[in-house]
Amino acid sequence: MEFTLLLDPHSPVPYYQQIYAALRQNILAGQLVPRQRLPSTRALAQTLGVARATVTQSYDQLLSEGYLQTVVGSGTYVCDQLPETLLHAPGLEEPWVEPSPTLVLSAYGQRLVDFVAGPSPEPNTPISFRYGRPALDQVPLEIWRQLLSRHCRRADWLDYATDPMGYGRLRQAIAAYLTQARAVQCHPDQILITNGTQQSLTLATQLLISPGDTVALEEPSYLSARRIFTSQGANLHPIPVDGEGFDGAVLAQTPDAIRLVYVTPSHQFPTGAVLSLPRRLALLSWAQQRGALILEDDYDSEYRYAGRPIPALQGLGSGQSVLYLGTFSKVLFPSLRIGYMVLPSALVPLFSRAKWLADRQVPTLEQAVLADFIAEGHLERHIRRMKSHYDQRRQALVTALQTHFGTRATILGENAGLHMMVRFQTTLPDAELMDRAERVGVGLISAAPQYLGNSPGHEFIFSYTELDQAAIAVGIAKLASILRAY
Numbered sequence: 001m002e003f004t005l006l007l008d009p010h011s012p013v014p015y016y017q018q019i020y021a022a023l024r025q026n027i028l029a030g031q032l033v034p035r036q037r038l039p040s041t042r043a044l045a046q047t048l049g050v051a052r053a054t055v056t057q058s059y060d061q062l063l064s065e066g067y068l069q070t071v072v073g074s075g076t077y078v079c080d081q082l083p084e085t086l087l088h089a090p091g092l093e094e095p096w097v098e099p100s101p102t103l104v105l106s107a108y109g110q111r112l113v114d115f116v117a118g119p120s121p122e123p124n125t126p127i128s129f130r131y132g133r134p135a136l137d138q139v140p141l142e143i144w145r146q147l148l149s150r151h152c153r154r155a156d157w158l159d160y161a162t163d164p165m166g167y168g169r170l171r172q173a174i175a176a177y178l179t180q181a182r183a184v185q186c187h188p189d190q191i192l193i194t195n196g197t198q199q200s201l202t203l204a205t206q207l208l209i210s211p212g213d214t215v216a217l218e219e220p221s222y223l224s225a226r227r228i229f230t231s232q233g234a235n236l237h238p239i240p241v242d243g244e245g246f247d248g249a250v251l252a253q254t255p256d257a258i259r260l261v262y263v264t265p266s267h268q269f270p271t272g273a274v275l276s277l278p279r280r281l282a283l284l285s286w287a288q289q290r291g292a293l294i295l296e297d298d299y300d301s302e303y304r305y306a307g308r309p310i311p312a313l314q315g316l317g318s319g320q321s322v323l324y325l326g327t328f329s330k331v332l333f334p335s336l337r338i339g340y341m342v343l344p345s346a347l348v349p350l351f352s353r354a355k356w357l358a359d360r361q362v363p364t365l366e367q368a369v370l371a372d373f374i375a376e377g378h379l380e381r382h383i384r385r386m387k388s389h390y391d392q393r394r395q396a397l398v399t400a401l402q403t404h405f406g407t408r409a410t411i412l413g414e415n416a417g418l419h420m421m422v423r424f425q426t427t428l429p430d431a432e433l434m435d436r437a438e439r440v441g442v443g444l445i446s447a448a449p450q451y452l453g454n455s456p457g458h459e460f461i462f463s464y465t466e467l468d469q470a471a472i473a474v475g476i477a478k479l480a481s482i483l484r485a486y
């Protein structure tokens with residue numbers, strides 16, 4: 001059952017009314033959705049330990065009020081057309097903002113209320129330059145399905161894993177890939193399989209940062225990472241990014257004791273700058289001298305369209321100062337929720353314990369499928385194919401921007417990854433540009449939220465993964481017609 005239904009034996013309210021009220025509340029709150037089949041009266045009566053007639057009485061009332069419908073010979077379903085007035089009952093749409101005064105939260109809970117917002121809304125327009133998704137329609141689903149059905153036959157996948165670090169064959173496949181493609185120094189034993197970078201960052205922060213500790217990060221930087229550090233009570237120390245990326249030399253002059261540095265050296269998020277080799281070496285040597293740790297987020301390094309790939313920061317040092325983070329959200333699909341960390345060997349036992357405590361393990365079936373997907377060469381082929389697919393879209397975006405804006409648009413970080421950042425010369429305020437763009441069906445994402453301090457403004461993150469060349473050309477032409485007069 002996907003809904004909550006608890007009966008109170010001490011309540012003066014009869015059972016049939018309690019069941020009626022609980023089902024109605026579940027429907028209104030969206031936990032039971034239109035066309036969802038309800039359990040039979042016999043099955044629900046058995047689950048709840050009440051007479052079947054009691055459940056029948058509750059169902060009858062909901063049927064008569066239009067919440068439920070019966071399909072002869074099939075069962076009882078939530079009505080597919082619930083009256084608007086029911087779904088918009090007062091209070092139900094109100095998002096939870098403030099806890100009630102009697103609810104006492106932990107310091108973590110209170111920080112989520114005070115400083116950490118929920119997911120940012122995204123434009124819902126026919127043409128959207130939103131970032132963060134690969135081209136989902138290009139994922140080789142048929143191969144994925146075959147591998148899934150191959151592994152689905154094994155009952156032993158269904159048990160708890162014996163090692164919270166992850167499935168051995170997947171860790172071997174990732175270690176081989178990282179050594180060869182990213183010059184990362186690693187043994188499979190150093191690899192922890194996580195539920196994506198979000199979890200890697202959460203575990204690292206939980207284990208390495210106490211409230212009041214300082215985390216240095218790029219300015220601008222990845223908002224989701226910042227939210228994790230803030231939620232754990234860290235002080236943030238932003239370091240400006242220029243064309244060569246994060247300037248680690250600034251760290252040597254900072255009075256704060258910095259425990260952790262979060263960087264995206266291959267393709268700085270969101271500016272796209274590549275951290276230069278001298279700066280990489282300076283950062284590593286600073287970290288080694290100070291005993292600080294570096295979180296290297298290599299989120300989209302698989303895609304490089306021009307210039308030679310730069311080896312990972314992790315591979316340049318002793319491997320003891322850097323925690324390297326990777327994800328399959330960009331090369332495959334984000335709902336897979338599989339990422340990985342390459343840990344300094346001394347930290348392996350601790351992260352293994354933290355992962356076990358957090359959620360035991362990443363599901364074994366998906367790990368086994370992914371291990372075969374990599375080992376049988378499908379991932380490499382997919383990346384190769386997607387590189388040329390994205391490159392065409394990327395070039396279409398650069399050409400459209402150059403054609404329509406010329407020197408009024410500065411394009412940054414277009415040679416790698418799955419997005420670029422564009423700085424417009426305009427007097428039109430960002431909010432107004434986004435608003436006008438939305439009215440003509442074009443979704444824009446401002447880079448401003450990625451800044452901890454004030455953003456210079458007029459900067460937008462453009463991804464091209466979800467749009468074909470024609471849509472890209474139309475979208476940019478529409479923006480140009482808005483900005484022409486400003």
Ligand SMILES: Cc1ncc(COP(=O)(O)O)c(C=O)c1O
Binds near residue numbers: 195196199264299329
């Ligand atoms: C900088 C950066 N790191 C990591 C990720 C991926 O995170 P996850 O593996 O949690 O999906 C993203 C996604 O947009 C990102 O922009």
